[in-house]
Structure formats: C-alpha cells, structure tokens
Amino acid sequence: MNDPESNFLLLVLVALAIFLMPALVAFLRRHPNRWVIFLLNVFLGATGIVWFGCLIWAFKAIHIAAAPNRSNGGESGLNLTANDVVRIRFDEGARLPPSLAPPLRADDVLVRLERLKKLHDDGVIDAEQFGRMRDAALSHSS
Structure with a gap:
C-alpha cells in the first residue's frame, strides 16, 4: 500500500x-x-x-x-x-372585560375594519375569521 x-x-x-x-x-x-x-x-x-x-x-x-x-x-x-x-399562545377568546377595555372611537373602528377587509381581500384570513373579527370590532366600539 x-x-x-x-x-x-x-x-x-x-x-x-x-x-x-x-x-x-x-x-x-x-x-x-x-x-x-x-x-x-x-x-x-x-x-x-x-x-x-x-x-x-x-x-x-x-x-x-x-x-x-x-x-x-x-x-x-x-x-x-x-x-x-x-x-407564546394566542387565545382568540381572551379579551379584556368590558369594564376594563376602553371604548374605541369611531375612526379607530373604521381603521380596524379597513385593515380586516384588506386581510380578507389578500387571503390572509377567511370569511369566517373576518366575520368574527368584524363583529368583535363592532361590538367593542359600543
């Protein structure tokens, strides 16, 4: 060798x-x-x-x-x-109690809804998620 x-x-x-x-x-x-x-x-x-x-x-x-x-x-x-x-853990159900969460102003709700619509249009969230998040934003504003 x-x-x-x-x-x-x-x-x-x-x-x-x-x-x-x-x-x-x-x-x-x-x-x-x-x-x-x-x-x-x-x-x-x-x-x-x-x-x-x-x-x-x-x-x-x-x-x-x-x-x-x-x-x-x-x-x-x-x-x-x-x-x-x-x-981290993302829990969709966790929200501040209504007494602690400050009410959103109308323009804040509008901005949030516009962002949700863009996410839905871009395909990031589906129609069910969009509906839940929209309803949550609208209920949080009142």
Whole structure:
C-alpha cells in the first residue's frame, strides 16, 4: 500500500480534514452557529484568516442557559443565528372585560375594519375569521 495513488488519496483526505476542521469542531460541539461556521469555512476558508477566525469561533465557549427549558444560544452575543425561543399562545377568546377595555372611537373602528377587509381581500384570513373579527370590532366600539 505504498503506491502513489493511495499516498495521494491519503494526503487529500488529511488536507480536507484540516481544511474543514472549524466546521467539524463546530458540529461536534453542537455550536449554535455551526451552519454559519460551515458556510464561512467552505466558501472563505481558503483565505486563511477566515479559516482561523472560524476555528476560534468553533472553539469559543458556548453559552449554556441556566434554565432547563431555554436554548443554548443568543445571549452571549456570539450566537448570531440561534436565539432563545419564546413560546407564546394566542387565545382568540381572551379579551379584556368590558369594564376594563376602553371604548374605541369611531375612526379607530373604521381603521380596524379597513385593515380586516384588506386581510380578507389578500387571503390572509377567511370569511369566517373576518366575520368574527368584524363583529368583535363592532361590538367593542359600543
């Protein structure tokens, strides 16, 4: 196994592993920006300075969130593409009690109805949603 072809193949594999080292490190460490590091490494890594920057970035300490349900990205400033997910729940039935909700002025109701009509015309909401939201806006105005 000392022929020139196998030596060349081994040399190419070693060179490829060294060239892709920043991306490999980032993926092995599950870095939040591993895909950004990979793309920079592949497309700009031959410049040398980008390769070295990617290697440092891949080895940089990853922010570990203290709370168990939080993601490990976003807060350190180094994690450009990974932000902590904030889960929200949209509840259509939740409204302020009439005593707390200020009555809308006529021009506010008109603006709200125009926006609803545009959403309906653009196909963002269907006729049933439009009807419910229109009725809610009209009942909230009185």
